[in-house]
Amino acid sequence: MYGGGNTFEGIKTDGLALEDPVKLAEFEARIARGEKIEPTDWMPQLYRKQLIRMIEQHAHSEIIGALPEGTWITRAPGFKRKMSLMAKVQDEVGHAQLLYSAAETLGKSREQMIDDLINGKSKYSNIFNYPTFTWADCCFISWLVDAGAIVNQLANAKGSYGPYCRALDRICAEESFHLKYGHHCVIYLASGTATQRQMFQEALNRWWPPMMHFFGPSDKISAHTEVLMRWKVKMGTNDEMRNQFLDMYVPKIWELGFTIPDPNLKKNESGKWEYTEPDWEEFKRVINGDGPCNKERLEVRRVAEARGKWVREALKTPKTEYVTPLA
Amino acid sequence: MNNLALKELLYKLADDQLILGHRNSEWTGFGPILEEDIAFSSMAQDKIGQSLALYTLLQSLGESDPDTVAFTRNASQFHNCILVELPNQEYDFSLIRHFLFDTAEALRFEALTNSSYEPLSQLARKIRGELRYHTLHANTWIKQLGSATEESITRLQKSLDIALPYALGIFELSSLEKELIDQKIFIGENALKEKWIAKIESVLSQTQLRLPDWKTVTPVYGGREGKHSEHLQPLLDEMSEVFRIDPGAEW
Numbered sequence A: 001m002y003g004g005g006n007t008f009e010g011i012k013t014d015g016l017a018l019e020d021p022v023k024l025a026e027f028e029a030r031i032a033r034g035e036k037i038e039p040t041d042w043m044p045q046l047y048r049k050q051l052i053r054m055i056e057q058h059a060h061s062e063i064i065g066a067l068p069e070g071t072w073i074t075r076a077p078g079f080k081r082k083m084s085l086m087a088k089v090q091d092e093v094g095h096a097q098l099l100y101s102a103a104e105t106l107g108k109s110r111e112q113m114i115d116d117l118i119n120g121k122s123k124y125s126n127i128f129n130y131p132t133f134t135w136a137d138c139c140f141i142s143w144l145v146d147a148g149a150i151v152n153q154l155a156n157a158k159g160s161y162g163p164y165c166r167a168l169d170r171i172c173a174e175e176s177f178h179l180k181y182g183h184h185c186v187i188y189l190a191s192g193t194a195t196q197r198q199m200f201q202e203a204l205n206r207w208w209p210p211m212m213h214f215f216g217p218s219d220k221i222s223a224h225t226e227v228l229m230r231w232k233v234k235m236g237t238n239d240e241m242r243n244q245f246l247d248m249y250v251p252k253i254w255e256l257g258f259t260i261p262d263p264n265l266k267k268n269e270s271g272k273w274e275y276t277e278p279d280w281e282e283f284k285r286v287i288n289g290d291g292p293c294n295k296e297r298l299e300v301r302r303v304a305e306a307r308g309k310w311v312r313e314a315l316k317t318p319k320t321e322y323v324t325p326l327a
Numbered sequence B: 001m002n003n004l005a006l007k008e009l010l011y012k013l014a015d016d017q018l019i020l021g022h023r024n025s026e027w028t029g030f031g032p033i034l035e036e037d038i039a040f041s042s043m044a045q046d047k048i049g050q051s052l053a054l055y056t057l058l059q060s061l062g063e064s065d066p067d068t069v070a071f072t073r074n075a076s077q078f079h080n081c082i083l084v085e086l087p088n089q090e091y092d093f094s095l096i097r098h099f100l101f102d103t104a105e106a107l108r109f110e111a112l113t114n115s116s117y118e119p120l121s122q123l124a125r126k127i128r129g130e131l132r133y134h135t136l137h138a139n140t141w142i143k144q145l146g147s148a149t150e151e152s153i154t155r156l157q158k159s160l161d162i163a164l165p166y167a168l169g170i171f172e173l174s175s176l177e178k179e180l181i182d183q184k185i186f187i188g189e190n191a192l193k194e195k196w197i198a199k200i201e202s203v204l205s206q207t208q209l210r211l212p213d214w215k216t217v218t219p220v221y222g223g224r225e226g227k228h229s230e231h232l233q234p235l236l237d238e239m240s241e242v243f244r245i246d247p248g249a250e251w
Helices: A014-018 A021-032 A045-070 A079-104 A110-118 A135-156 A162-190 A194-213 A226-230 A238-255 A280-290 A294-315 B003-025 B034-060 B066-072 B091-112 B118-145 B150-171 B177-182 B189-204 B232-239
Strands: none
Touching: A014 A045, A045 A079, A045 A110, A045 A135, A045 A162, A045 A294, A079 A110, A079 A135, A079 A162, A079 B034, A079 B066, A110 A294, A135 A162, A135 A194, A135 A238, A162 A194, A194 A280, A280 A294, A294 B091, A294 B118, A294 B150, B003 B034, B003 B091, B003 B177, B003 B232, B034 B066, B034 B091, B034 B118, B091 B118, B091 B150, B091 B189, B118 B150, B118 B189, B150 B189
């Protein structure tokens, strides 16, 4: 799964003036023709930097995202759910592995990326800084957070960087199973006992604001991204992605008889969704480290890394050298 | 065919898989490297799937359905060996346990492919194939970490010394052992233990790890009779936390 975060910060385009204009023009022409950029091809520094940032943050989102759901593997009710959830969370960790490899093709090692995650230099999807109190929270993530991720990822899979697009194609195929699994879990809660229905309604109330944040700040206030759109690094605006998600999933949530906690939510005559503006101050606060679970999530990662250090050391041989993979 | 002996055997096998599968799944998100996270998750999925298949065999012999059996019994009703219920601790202990247990499992299901109880021999053929990957994984890592750095060797040795008495507990004898052997349902724990010792020695001889004199290792028994460590009941409470909200509900 994936929650953006990568392009929410502003970018500096000053360095572009220092790029070779002929190579830059050819690069842009290739992208305009729909060609993919491969690891050994020429690319502007800003493109490389943005892609590393984006793919790295996507990878971090996968391993951090494994935590709020992973904690329910040991509590999943019954064999069917237990086995599916294990496989689903394993997929997410596998996505991280795939994405770190894709980012490594741009010249940053997995170790450096994980160090930057732990020391707070590199972000991950904001939504995983919220807690999963009940089984229904876990079901919300499997269905709707994964649904949001698919909206983002299907768009990004049409981007310009070859290794990332190929990774996303594989990831989307797996995510579509997660979505089916999550939807199935929620259908059972919706058609189950009063306690089960209430569990999901409460989860929906808790998760709706972070879900609206998931696609990033409103276009009215979000960072300038024209060059990233031209280079097919960013494939749609935050509001476009949010609208697409609402269009696909609000009717499905309503169909199950649940109430979305936003009285202003409705589709207007032009087909766009209207909603109460999410609290972007909270979004900023949480993405900058002050959310309910930021410290816990990073601490888990830090402890796992520290405890695994001797294992990684023992895998090295004196001849081990770092090799950049070519996807 | 003696159903009591057969059921006891199946419960023992199923409970072992379920509990170790549960422990393996606790590594999700915490592995020393991503690849190990994924590997332990795969083995967890295999083991939980194997336990489900074994509980399903038990259901065909008149026991309750797998969800009820797995999610509503108390610790004293479980027949797993104590080795599998011990907390994961650090990776060295989890790896050593995985090596000791899965070596026994691979030999056990190999033997069970010849069981006179046809449904079990059929299932054993499937499980045997899955376990090949588990032992391949365990042996590869034991050989690498058991001969790499001073720290990795010291850690593995320490965990091996701690785990061995519990590992011998895998082979705790049942009072119905003789019937299983006479009816050719299973070769029996003693025969299995002999094969296991030979296999363990052969792999460890390729590392810098040392086995003690077997005579000095006192087995920890009790698990097969429902006498467990203090670690099993909390594991079961966690496992059934959601299920028990409403055991009649469908989730």
